[in-house]
Amino acid sequence: MSLVRAEGLTARYPGQPVGMPALIDVNLELAAGERLLLLGPNGAGKSTFIRLFAGLMRAASGRALVAGQPARSARALVGVVSHATYLYDELSAAENLRLYAELYGVAQPADRVATVLSQVGMARLADVRVGRLSRGQQQRVTIARAVLHEPPVLLLDEPETGLDAAATGLIEHLTLGGGRTVVLTTHNLATGLRLGTHLAILSRGRIVYEQAGVSLSDLGALTDRLERLAR
Numbered sequence: 001m002s003l004v005r006a007e008g009l010t011a012r013y014p015g016q017p018v019g020m021p022a023l024i025d026v027n028l029e030l031a032a033g034e035r036l037l038l039l040g041p042n043g044a045g046k047s048t049f050i051r052l053f054a055g056l057m058r059a060a061s062g063r064a065l066v067a068g069q070p071a072r073s074a075r076a077l078v079g080v081v082s083h084a085t086y087l088y089d090e091l092s093a094a095e096n097l098r099l100y101a102e103l104y105g106v107a108q109p110a111d112r113v114a115t116v117l118s119q120v121g122m123a124r125l126a127d128v129r130v131g132r133l134s135r136g137q138q139q140r141v142t143i144a145r146a147v148l149h150e151p152p153v154l155l156l157d158e159p160e161t162g163l164d165a166a167a168t169g170l171i172e173h174l175t176l177g178g179g180r181t182v183v184l185t186t187h188n189l190a191t192g193l194r195l196g197t198h199l200a201i202l203s204r205g206r207i208v209y210e211q212a213g214v215s216l217s218d219l220g221a222l223t224d225r226l227e228r229l230a231r
Ligand SMILES: Nc1ncnc2c1ncn2[C@@H]1O[C@H](COP(=O)(O)OP(=O)(O)OP(=O)(O)O)[C@@H](O)[C@H]1O
Pocket: 013, 014, 016, 021, 022, 040, 041, 042, 043, 044, 045, 046, 047, 048, 049
């Protein structure tokens, strides 16, 4: 069964012209363990695609399915890293994660929270209020939150934002480890090509190019293709 499946997926924000939705009739599927690198110029619809599969937005038509279920009722199967941290500033990193652990029904939440915080190098700062952490430190906590409940699907929307080289390595470890199914957007093509097994390019809401099997040797041709689309 495909873990991630878009069927005629179309999405529109309030106020968007009827003829120009953010996402238009997108069809694709990922089997367990496949990692999709989603590329495209600014405004192409990448974050919209991620939001739909994170269950944060409703489709105008078509379906976003996670393990065969509508994404909105499959949130426990999905971990999300995006620009929005979804953390509470007034709570500490550990308190934030305990909250999410409860929400997801994680077994032995205190142990699990300590484990993931240590995996992202934040054990020492576990009790500091998130509002007092740097952007990159907050992003590390966001990564810990995304994997807290060991979801089979990870959605990573420009996950490297604000991260130093060591934390970027963490993303790679998370993405490649554990046989997870991943959707990744990034403007760092070289990193993306190292992580993806498949790629799709969105332009103005439509998939305009797809490729199974991805390697760093595609860098030149893809850069040209993306530059042409951005014009
Ligand atoms: N909250 C919103 N309200 C209204 N329109 C939006 C909203 N978010 C995105 N859009 C519009 O939807 C389209 C797709 O945006 P989206 O954020 O999915 O692009 P993206 O591919 O993630 O771009 P970027 O590379 O800049 O992150 C754009 O035309 C954008 O203007």
